[in-house]
Amino acid sequence: MFSDTHFHFYNMTQERGLDGTEVLAALAGRDTFFGLDIGTKADDLFLRKQAIDRAASLLCGELKKKAEKLIHYSAGIWPDVESIKNRDKCLETLKKNILLFNEAGEQEDGETGKQEEGENAFNAGKKSEGRGDCRKILAIGECGLDHHWNPSGADGRCQEDFDEKIFKGEKELFMMQIELAEKMGLPLIVHSRDAFEDTLDCLDELDFHNGIIHCYSYGLSEAKEFLDRGWYLAFGGGTTYTKKAKMPQMTELLRYVPEDRILLETDAPYLAPVPFRGQTNSPVLVEHCYSFVASARNTTPQDLSETVDKNIKKLFCL
Structure with missing residues (x-):
């Protein structure tokens, strides 16, 4: 119950000090169906898996099996300045x-056949059986565009770093990963x-509309644009920060999103939901996001959880 489609396990445990084994035990203990560990660096994939494997190795029996089964991985490049400059x-x-x-x-899995090399490997992997295996990459990302300037924030975003060349490079890095997702037959x-x-310009230019708009932070009109193109919208801890004066607009947005296009996430270790705002976030806390969104949609957290799991199965071919 209470799947989480977006978290950063390595950052949460190695940089923020949470006990990864306790997190996995809690998720497995409540029979969580799905958790997606998200990539942000070109070379972080094996580092992230090692952190999760170490945490899972301290579990035993059925709890360990459940923990290993629920975790899946994406791979992508977040648009930090250095990655933009060295995008190729x-x-x-x-x-x-x-x-x-x-x-x-x-x-x-015990398969002995060697995978095809180069671009053929991507083409051969499209829509293949076993794509939902927890030992395979399930999605490309997170990747995209960020023009929120907050030098003191976790990502240290400075507008001074973004001259015309960097703005152009950021778009190119995003579009390169859109093309990669298309080649691999994976969601973004x-x-x-x-x-x-x-963001919409890049997606429209390549006519690619398959995946998740993570940590959705725009309004209803923007949501309609994404939904009309086939995107899923994921809501996390930031949604629970909505001020009382803006609650009618948030409620309208959450009720508008179709049942087959809504997902829930934490973005842990960031954006812990109310009542834990300001603390280190964890996938265990995603249940508070479910409670908030379910209340707005006039349903129960349990029913919303079933809806989200159905959407996860469809999007990721599980």
Whole structure:
């Protein structure tokens, strides 16, 4: 119960000090169906998996099996300035690590056939059986555009760093990953903050509309644009921060999103939901997001959880 479609396990445990084994035990203990560990760096994939494997190794029996089964992975490049500047090299690194990761997963499954090399490997992997295996990459991302300037924030966003060349490079890095998702037949995890029109321009230019607008932070009119194109909208802890004066607009938005297009997430270790705002977030706390959204939609957290799990199965071919 209470799946989480977006969290950063390594940051949460290695940088923020949460006990990863306790987190996995709690998720497995309540029979969580799905958790997606999200990539942000070209070379972070195996580091992230090692952190989760170490945490899971301290569990025993059925609890360990459940924990290992519920965790899945994405791979992507968040648009930090250094990745933007080195986008060609970063993309090649990302592609290489995805292939190695998927090959390792095939070996764990007992498959002996060697995966095709280069671009053929991506084409061969489209819509293939077993895509939902927890040892395979399930999505590309998170990737996208971020024009929220907050130098003191976790991502240290400075407008001074974004001259015309960097703005152009940010779009190129995003579109390179859109193309990669298309080649691999995988959904995209989109990060879009204060960049609605540019985000939509990139997606429309490549005519790619398959995946999640993560940590949705726009209004109803923008939601309609994404939904009309086939995107899923994911709501997290930030949704629970809605001020009383803006609650009618938030309620209207949450009620408008169709049942087959809504997802829930934490973005842990960031954006802990009320009543834990300001603390380190965890996928365990996603239940508070479910409670908030369910209340707005006049349903129960349990029914919303079933709805989200159905959407997860459809989007990720599980």
